[in-house]
Each structure stands twice: as C-alpha cells, then as structure tokens.
Amino acid sequence: MAFLEDIDRTLTALGQGALQKTKEISNHAKVSITIKSLEEQKKESFVELGSIYYSLHKKDRDSLTEEFSQIVNRIYELDRQIEELKEQIISESYCPNCNTAIPLNSVFCNVCGTRVKEAALDNDGMLSAEQKKCSQCGNEIDEHQLFCTYCGRPVK
Structure with a gap:
C-alpha cells in the first residue's frame, strides 16, 4: 500500500504544481490585459491632448515651432480634403x-x-x-x- 500512497502524494504534488502554474499564468494574463488597457487609455489621452492643442492653434499656425507647425498644417490639410470629399458625396447620387x-x-x-x-x-x-x-x-x-x-x- 505504501506504493499507492507514494503515487497519491506524487500526483497531489503534481496537481498542486500545475494549479500554481495555472494561477501564475492567469495572473500574468491579467497583468498583461491591464497593461494593454492602460496603454490604450494613455494613447487616447495623447489623442485628446493633441486634439485640444490643434483646436487652440489651428488659426494661429505661424506662432508654432516648426515641428508642431508641420503637424498642424498636415491636420489642417486633411480636414480640408475631408470636407471636399463630404461635399462631393452630398452633390452626387448613384x-x-x-x-x-x-x-x-x-x-x-x-x-x-x-x-x-x-x-x-x-x-x-x-x-x-x-x-x-x-x-x-x-x-x-x-x-x-x-x-x-x-x-x-x-x-x-
């Protein structure tokens, strides 16, 4: 019977080890998901910040540094193109x-x-x-x- 008790202990130890590994993997996955969520929130905050900055400076683009000026001009041009395309859609049917x-x-x-x-x-x-x-x-x-x-x- 000692043989069976040894197998039982071994299986119990293996089961506990597997359970511990599963918990570790689960915790790792939870942390990874939390990190991804926080990174997405950070990205959305940068977008919001950039949107506010653009709104404040789109009419006075000459006062910006060269780097900001290029980005604001690019966004301004994209806005213009979007408006042109919207007008085109409105003025056509199919x-x-x-x-x-x-x-x-x-x-x-x-x-x-x-x-x-x-x-x-x-x-x-x-x-x-x-x-x-x-x-x-x-x-x-x-x-x-x-x-x-x-x-x-x-x-x-």
Whole structure:
C-alpha cells in the first residue's frame, strides 16, 4: 500500500504544481490585459491632448515651432480634403443600374441612360442643366456625359 500512497502524494504534488502554474499564468494574463488597457487609455489621452492643442492653434499656425507647425498644417490639410470629399458625396447620387456617380439633379444616368428620377423643373418650368446642349431636348449637359441626364438621348 505504501506504493499507492507514494503515487497519491506524487500526483497531489503534481496537481498542486500545475494549479500554481495555472494561477501564475492567469495572473500574468491579467497583468498583461491591464497593461494593454492602460496603454490604450494613455494613447487616447495623447489623442485628446493633441486634439485640444490643434483646436487652440489651428488659426494661429505661424506662432508654432516648426515641428508642431508641420503637424498642424498636415491636420489642417486633411480636414480640408475631408470636407471636399463630404461635399462631393452630398452633390452626387448613384445610378441604380450601373452604380456610376451622377449629379443629384440628373433624371437619366449619363453613362447607361437609365432613368433615375422624375425631371426637376426650374422657375420657368424648364429642365435645369449645365454646359453644352442636348440635341433632342436642348438642355445643357456636361461634356463627359454619354447620355443626356434629362431625356436619356445618347450624346454625339
């Protein structure tokens, strides 16, 4: 029976050792997660600080040091590009047939000719448009268009 008691003690010791290692690994994982969380909070604080600094100095960029001035100018340029893209999105819609970007006031797609909406009339009861004229309806159209956005006629 001593043999079985020795095996029991050995297994108990191994189990306790494994349990201790598991606790150590678990604690290590918890500490690692806490460190990651704190690093993320620090990063967010830097972003917040930079945002405040940028807000305070974006109008008076000449008073900044060269390093800060370059960063503020880069952010200012990115803001400008973002606003341009937002305006572009607002001023365009997309053809339901070919998914091409088309002007918001288009009645027909300028690429595939699909009717996209009813014609909008201006104050004189005429269809509104831009640049060169359509040979069928007489409305102005953009040079790059393949179809009139008002009557759907192919542009020659």
